[in-house]
Amino acid sequence: MLLTVASTSLRELARRRVALLFVFLLPCVFYWARIDVSWQAVRFLAIGVGWAVATLSLFSHVGARRLDQRLSVIGASPTALFFGRQLALLGIGVIMAGVYFVLVAATQDGLARLPAVFLLLLTTVLISAPLGALVSLVITRELEGALALLSIMALQLLVDPDGSAAKLLPLWSTRELSAYAIQTPAADSLPSGLFHFALTLTLCVAIAWFASALRLRPVSLSPIRPDTPH
């Protein structure tokens, strides 16, 4: 079931050609805007990837809600439906991370730790997919949800990274990992970044999974009792 949901929703996503085009284009625009300042370019790129994947995830989950409801009425497991769609999104996200890693490798020299760029793109994708799902469960409409995600990502770029409030944002780890990728004397940002990533990922997945299961799980109806004699 899980794999069937994943493969059908992958096809569904692949057929939204224009949306996909923009999803790929957006991080690119972010990146070129800051290409001169390499540490900013990488950060902007990652946030762009995060926003694109989260938005795609939001649309995918909002769009599938009625169908998923129907499937769960006839006995589909809400868990399989949730993780199936997430798997498809991760598939697209990982491709994006790969493409942009190649782009960064080709256009930036002088990065201290190039492989770390792939790591930070990957962690961004891994958080953004369930983040989009989570927002889709709170804000059930596409436009409003997309705006909410936009606010989160804008905050992410604007908030003073050293303030304690910044750590509450979902992609704080992306910043830490980009610091690790760029700074020549290795900063101690790798462990703190990875720890924040693991925590955020667990929270996002757990809450989104729990909430979607709660929403999709049909009301339990009692089985038929044998006829009472009249």
Place this chain on the structure above:
Amino acid sequence: MTPEEEWGTQLLKHLTSTGIALAEARELAGDALAEAAAAGIDPRAMYGPAVAYASTVAQAVRSATATAAPLSRTRGPVVLRLHGVSKRYRRRRVLKNVHLSLRAGEVAAIVGANGSGKSTLLNICAGLTRATSGVVERTARVGYAPQQDGVAPLLTPEEHFRLFGAVHRMGRKKAAAIGTGLASRLGWRPREGVVVAHLSGGTQQKLNVVLSELNRPELILLDEPYQGFDQGSYVDFWDQVFRWRDGGAGILVVTHMLHDLDRVDHVLELQPVEEP
């Protein structure tokens, strides 16, 4: 190609697209042309437009198979029982004290004006909405076709069969074979690679109906598809409802057509609940 042959080709094409097997469609089209030739009349004048004639012929073929072996009706065990079901949204009362006992092999129709809670009742039976009070007993093997958004616009019918089949642990091929077979009974043959968004409204409804019965459910819950359904599809739909019934399923259908209700076993008329 002569106009007669052109008409024959069109007829053959339309016949196969309604789900008639190629060999039979060839024979039917050949007969029609031969008959017209023997009478010395242009088939277009004799039978009318090919598309219209194909639809009448296809209906004749299907209606016959529907009534060929009228099964002796057997009523099975209860598959759905509603006891004093009521529903309130905050202070607004939608359903009041609904009772129903539906057995396998029976059809129940829910009728009522707009806003009388027909869809709410169907959702309660599906398990999508919780009743405020009362008891709902239901078999677990259920099929369900909602009125709207029951299909994904960007998936093909075949992918729908796969997805819904997977819920019942059917393999891909089996699900596709069963889905295509069920579709042909509604006079529709899914073409490969065409996504649902590109199908006509009536065809989307047919897919909706087919998906509800992929697992041979004991109880089928339906919102009668009427948007985009022409008269022929509508007749086919009800033929299908009675075929399910004769096959031993219980059917609960929200209906908007108020004639022909003497053919169903239970009519549940919902009234818009008056506030005191």
Place this chain on the structure above:
Amino acid sequence: MRQQWLHGFLDVCLLSLLAERRDYGRGLAERLVEAGFDEVPGGTLYPALLRLEKQGLVRTEKEASTSGPPRKYYELTELGRTGVRERRHAWEHFKTAMDAVVVSPLDAEEVGT
């Protein structure tokens, strides 16, 4: 209006005509016209015959004709013969009921004036 009525009774008419003798499609249409009905369009006649065939009430046979291509002849099956009898009964009932409702009030009016 007459056309619509015939539509509802076309099956009975066709079965009754075939009970008299086997025939081909055009032949049946002509006999209906002779009886006083309007011409039945092919788009109605042939699907009706097909339905009867599918229900097992008639069987078909292709026969070479002296002029032109072979013709498809229709004749009643055993099931069809029983079907005709049942339908005739039903029709008698229906006719009596119709007469009682439609004809007698008219008669009464004529007598009265």
